[in-house]
Amino acid sequence: MKKKNFKRCPRCDTKTPIFQDKCDYCGLVFSRLSKATNFAAKKAMKKKEYNKVIMDKVLPSDVNKWNLFIYALFFGWFGCHYAKVGRYKMFTYMIIASAMIYIAALLPLTWFNHEYLFLLMWGLVLPGSISAIWWIVSLFQILFNRFKVPISIDEELVKESLDPELVDDILKEVKNKKLDKNIDKNSKNIEEKAISENNSSVKENEKLIEKTKKKNKKIKVVCASCGKTVSVYEDETICPKCDEPLKEE
Helix, strand or coil, X not given: CCCCCEEECCCCCCEEECCCCECCCCCCEHHXXXXXXXXXXXXXXXXXXXXXXXXXXXXXXXXXXXXXXXXXXXXXXXXXXXXXXXXXXXXXXHHHHHHHHHHXXXXXXXXXXXXXXXXXXXXXXXXXXXXXXXXXXXXXXXXXXXXXXXXXXXXXXXXXXXXXXXXXXXXXXXXHHHHHXXXXXXXXXXXXXXXXXXXXXXXXXXXXXXXXXXXXXXXXXXXXXXXXXXXXXXCCCECCCCCCEEEEX
């Protein structure tokens, strides 16, 4: 018998090497499928989270092959085995098709003579016939492990499988990272505030110095009393030499 070198990803149906633990196309980790259940898939579909649901031929831990087969054998005509695993579209189709068959069976035989009613009969019988074929096919699929069941990763099982000490360490690490991030953020805000205040103070000092410089600007004037040219501030009116009134040059 030829050994298989590839396996198909149940999510995207991409071929993946048999030894590989992860799908290169969709990123599904195959080991996580052991924590997948049909119950979790039903919950996800109820919440309309269809992206979490995977159709897989390998039955999950909460679906028994022989119970499903017996259910399909006795109630499969109505598609009840599809409803049991959460394949509600197929279940709805088979219920409608079964109802069509019973409606066709109740019609009198004389109606077959009318051309349009004969077409109506085919419209009733054909969907039921297809439904019956699917029912038989599904029985063989269950027997030979080809029946697809919706599954989803059960987060509760994942949590239970983890070491509590490891979980605590991970949570502590995440908490510490958040604290470090907050500390860095606060430090940055304080530093930015200090720089802003410092810049503001520097600008005020520069304005004050500029104002003082303008106020204390020296000019050359000729003293009206002693006749000497002296350098004095703009607001000065007395000669520093003779203490008499000044006169500008």
